[in-house]
Amino acid sequence: MANVDTGSLGYRGIFKRIGEDPEAIDAYHASELARALKELYLEEGKAAFLEALRALPEDRLGEVLLELPEHIKDEALEELSVQKLSEAVDELDSDDAADLMQDIEELDEEKEQKILSKLDEEDVREIENLKSYEEDQAGSLMQTELFAAQLDERIADAIERLRKLRKEDGLENVHQVFLVDNFGFLVGAMPLEEVITFDFDKTFRDYLSEQHKLVPSVKATDSIDDVVKIFEDYDLVVLPVTDEKGKLIGRITYDDIVDVIEERATDQIYKMAGVDEETEEERDIAVITKKRAVWLGINLVTAILASLVIGLFDETIKAYVALAVLMPIVASMGGNAGTQSLTVMVRQLALGEIGWNEAKGAIGREVAVSLFNGLIFAVVMGVIALLWFHDPKLGLVIALAMVINLIFAGFFGAMIPLALKRLGIDPAIASSVLLTTVTDVVGFFAFLGLAKVILL
Missing domain, CATH: 3.10.580.10 (CBS-domain)
Structure with missing residues (x-):
């Protein structure tokens, strides 16, 4: 396959070249053609996209369809004829053919059956066999072509x-x-x-x-x-x-x-942010808004909980206004330290590198790291508070609060994913919300509670 600079050609240049010389399509990988078609769809609309898609030879169409983003691929599968799709499926390896037929089945079962009726019986048996495996089984990735x-x-x-x-x-x-x-x-x-x-x-x-x-x-x-x-x-x-x-x-x-691996990494990133890939591929703003609003609502509840803790010490804050200035620092440092532990633990759990038997050592390690970091930044922040507000006691308060919050952050950053995994819950889904609640509540309570005892 020739090495073609698709970036400099742009999608118009690619389709112009193919139009002038149909054999030039062999110079492009399926992913390159899919990117060009996506640009065409976004720039010139669905009609131009479908016209270019229908012009693709059947021996390239199937692999290009599989490379398209889900929402664009779905539109293509709805619009392409049964004959065109059956010829495209026939050209694919068994695993890719099964994947494409699965996509078609999810959109239109009647259309899927019409396509299957045009395929060889042996191909149909292979596709049905591969589709029979669960998504998390090796057979779902298998192709029957081998030597x-x-x-x-x-x-x-x-x-x-x-x-x-x-x-x-x-x-x-x-x-x-x-x-x-x-x-x-x-x-x-x-x-x-x-x-x-x-x-x-x-x-x-x-x-x-x-x-x-x-x-x-x-x-x-x-x-x-x-x-x-x-x-x-x-x-x-x-x-x-x-x-x-x-x-x-x-x-x-x-x-x-x-x-x-790419799908799982994407899934983990989305879940830790409280969104999911399927929703984000939706074009309907209302659907996306509703899905995100659920997690934002949960986050609002946890934020109110942290605010209630602050409210317990309103008299302390009124008496010592500097506390309001320094308070976010303690919570922020705890949140970041906890996220570090959380990210490491979720990744290790996802890759199967750690189990419940290794939990004690993992938790101890994260707590130790957080403790050492807490001591380092406690000294740094204590000195900064002393120079800023000229009050040694205030420096001591924020230093102690920093150590306490980072220890809790390390412990719960490691403990929460392990506990969720033990309960059969995906650690990536709820870990970040729970951790934020812990670090905010502990951070504010430790800082303001110590301030009330030491400063007043």
Whole structure:
């Protein structure tokens, strides 16, 4: 594929070039075409977007559709004809075909059935089989296209078969030869770069070593979490998938795992901010406003709680106005320190790097870090308060309050995600709201309570 500067061409330049030379489309990756179509949609409207989309050849249309943002893709799937979509689906790998058919089913089940009726029976069986797996199962990421060889097959015959698969079936991303016995059970795998150095007149069994048998694999019903962990631990580009008995039935490629990791990272970021990706892709302002308002309402309740704590010490603040100036500093430092602990803990829980057994050590570590930071910034803030207001007692109050709040921030920043996880609640959803409540309440109470005791 040629290296084309799509940024300098812009979407008009891309479609002009393709219009002048239809074969020029081969110079662009599906993601590049999808970006150009998105710009066209935003700049010139739906009609121009659909016209360009319909002009795409069927062997590129499906992969481009999968790269489009959800709300634009949905409009495209609604408008494109059954014939056009069936031809696009037919050109896709099995995993991508299943994903696109799932999207179509969610929009229009009748249209999905019409498309399936135009596909080969074998393709329909594959799509239905892949769609039968749950979203969190390895089978939902699996593609059935792969290259496997029996142990007693001549290497020359296998290479010739691979050539035909590449030419006739468009088999792509072949990095390994999966080795199976006469019954189709997975035995091992050999890197293709290693196979091409062998004597082609010999069989795979002649070169089979213990190392080749150590190939990692997953069952189709295994968790996607396990799949991600294996890819990370073994630095894989492809992973074989077996049925419950160990027969080879498919493979998972690294591009799907990259998508999973990206989706999960996005989901975590959205949830920690009290929003979700599905809502943010809505075009209806009312829907987005309603969803965000729920979390803002919860935040308002916690803010009122913090204000009630401040109200308990209104006489103290009236008597010592400087407290009102310094008060936000204590809460802000506690909130930031707690967020650091919270972020680290949520990430480790999401990646499966920490469990309840390691909780005690993790909490202790975060408290210790917060304590040391609290002591450092207590001294700094104590000196600043002394120089600012010329009152040693005030410097002592804010220093002590800083230490207390940061210790609580570290403890609850680590404890809240662990507790939510233990209760079966996603730690990313409610952790930040609970933590803000704790750091505000503890910060204000410690600062104003110490002020009442020491200053008055």
